[in-house]
Amino acid sequence: QVQVVQSGVEVKKPGASVKVSCKTSGYTFTNYCITWVRQAPGQGLEWVGYICPYSGKTNNAQNVQGRVTMTTDPSTTTAYMELRSLRSDDTAVYYCARSLGATTFDYWGQGTLVTVSS
């Protein structure tokens, strides 16, 4: 069965970087993209971006442009999202999800809370 398991809680200071991992299993990793979605406390869902292992193609939201790097390691079927120059408004639960064509998110990780605070 498909499983998506993310790394644990992170607490960072403004200006620091964070790298969240997303370990997948139960399907052919290179056949699907991985999308990242975040949810600030008490707020709705916000698309962050995606990476497609089969093409290496990535795309991301304007408000993280230049600060985010999405990568994958097919040997361990793991995806990573690194966010740099963290700000307080980056505080959120970050979800990764298996994505059909980077458009439809059918299996989600449990979420990783990233708190940015001085």
Place this chain on the structure above:
Amino acid sequence: DIQMTQSPSSLSASVGDKVTITCQASQGISNYLNWYQQKPSQAPKLLIYDASNLETGVPSRFSGSGYGRHFTFTISSLQPEDIATYYCQQYENRTPITFGQGTRLDIK
């Protein structure tokens, strides 16, 4: 960016009621729309894809319809386990993909 407007933002209904949520896109998106359910402290779950297709394993009381700018999500007979927040999501424009603001559903 394509804006997605859901209504209502919250609603209360009784067990057994029919519940309807609407989602309007700021421009036509064909049928490029999905619906997700998010229960408290859980990750979202895909319910409906391509506007009207039921994801495998999702109960048949959930359904979706619509095309272009106007979409509807329906629960035919509300169950206690359906308490959640529901989101629509468009992917006609993949950059960026956008979600509605969510509809919080409670039991009356």
